[in-house]
Amino acid sequence: MSDLIHDDYRLLQVISRFGVSLGFGDQSVAAACKNSGVDASTFLAVVNFVQSEGRMSVDELAEEVSVVELMRYLQRSHSYFVDFRLPSIRRKLIEAIDCSAKNQIAFLILKFYDEYAAEVQRHMEYENTHIHTYVQLLLEGQVPTHHASYSELANQHHDNHSSLSKSSHELKSIIVKYYPSDSDTQRLADTLMDIYIMEEDLFSHCHLEDTLFAAAVHLLEEEVKAKSSDGKAHPVESFRMSPPDPGSEELSEREKEVICLVVRGLSNKEIAEKMFISANTVMTHRRNIARKTQIHSPAGLTIYAIVNGLINLDEVKL
Ligand SMILES: [Fe+2]
Numbered sequence: 001m002s003d004l005i006h007d008d009y010r011l012l013q014v015i016s017r018f019g020v021s022l023g024f025g026d027q028s029v030a031a032a033c034k035n036s037g038v039d040a041s042t043f044l045a046v047v048n049f050v051q052s053e054g055r056m057s058v059d060e061l062a063e064e065v066s067v068v069e070l071m072r073y074l075q076r077s078h079s080y081f082v083d084f085r086l087p088s089i090r091r092k093l094i095e096a097i098d099c100s101a102k103n104q105i106a107f108l109i110l111k112f113y114d115e116y117a118a119e120v121q122r123h124m125e126y127e128n129t130h131i132h133t134y135v136q137l138l139l140e141g142q143v144p145t146h147h148a149s150y151s152e153l154a155n156q157h158h159d160n161h162s163s164l165s166k167s168s169h170e171l172k173s174i175i176v177k178y179y180p181s182d183s184d185t186q187r188l189a190d191t192l193m194d195i196y197i198m199e200e201d202l203f204s205h206c207h208l209e210d211t212l213f214a215a216a217v218h219l220l221e222e223e224v225k226a227k228s229s230d231g232k233a234h235p236v237e238s239f240r241m242s243p244p245d246p247g248s249e250e251l252s253e254r255e256k257e258v259i260c261l262v263v264r265g266l267s268n269k270e271i272a273e274k275m276f277i278s279a280n281t282v283m284t285h286r287r288n289i290a291r292k293t294q295i296h297s298p299a300g301l302t303i304y305a306i307v308n309g310l311i312n313l314d315e316v317k318l
């Protein structure tokens with residue numbers, strides 16, 4: 001799991017929105033997901049979707065996802081944007097612009113921002129209360145009668161995605177082109193950067209809804225329709241099973257012993273003498289430890305040893 005983040009830090013947001021907490025040590029993706037009660041197939045489908053930037057076949061990925069898990073992910077993303085990201089940018093914006101009564105432009109920019117934030121909030125509330133409610137009925141095995149299909153419902157609403165992107169574009173444009181030059185330029189540039197990053201993030205969220213989520217819900221609709229041909233509701237399996245944990249490479253007892261001696265400050269030669277092995281074998285153990293834990297420094301190994309209960313803090317040579 002930690003390799004994923006090192007390769008692409010944008011996945012930190014994916015991880016947190018799935019509810020997987022950091023501090024997962026050397027756990028594999030399957031194990032970290034399992035510990036957080038997250039469906040690993042859905043997690044990996046979203047990771048692949050984000051990383052491929054639309055190049056992967058959505059239909060193939062849709063086969064892998066649990067609609068329940070993906071919907072939960074989207075709802076968590078909504079609360080991230082509405083409850084955290086938009087208010088935090090607003091606070092920065094207020095610090096960056098002069099909101100005194102004399103500065104009409106600053107006041108108007110803040111007003112524009114608030115309107116934009118309200119538009120995002122309305123959009124996401126609609127999804128939570130209408131679109132996701134429709135999907136929930138499908139999951140319970142009911143074919144909702146008030147709409148012909150998810151695509152009909154979503155098509156009307158997802159036109160709003162382009163409206164959201166127009167509004168954020170306009171907001172950036174107004175700040176860049178018209179804000180008076182006597183402002184706190186550094187703070188304003190920093191806030192603008194945040195707006196750019198949020199816009200990208202929001203675009204990716206909307207794209208996922210329009211493609212991967214839509215394809216997964218379409219499959220669900222087909223399944224429910226086929227099952228309900230007898231007129232009864234058949235709840236749909238809410239989670240596809242997580243694939244079995246392939247097993248992360250566990251450290252052997254000897255390797256753990258080597259770690260304890262390294263963090264106590266012993267040299268390779270001293271470790272070899274203490275463990276009755278050759279210095280070469282110590283080196284091999286250390287290479288394997290570095291490969292398995294992705295930790296190369298004694299300081300890093302010290303944290304590893306404490307977190308994993310291999311050693312007490314008072315035994316460590318600081
Ligand atoms: Fe959304």
Ligand SMILES: [Fe+2]
Pocket residue numbers: 123127161206209
């Ligand atoms: Fe949306």
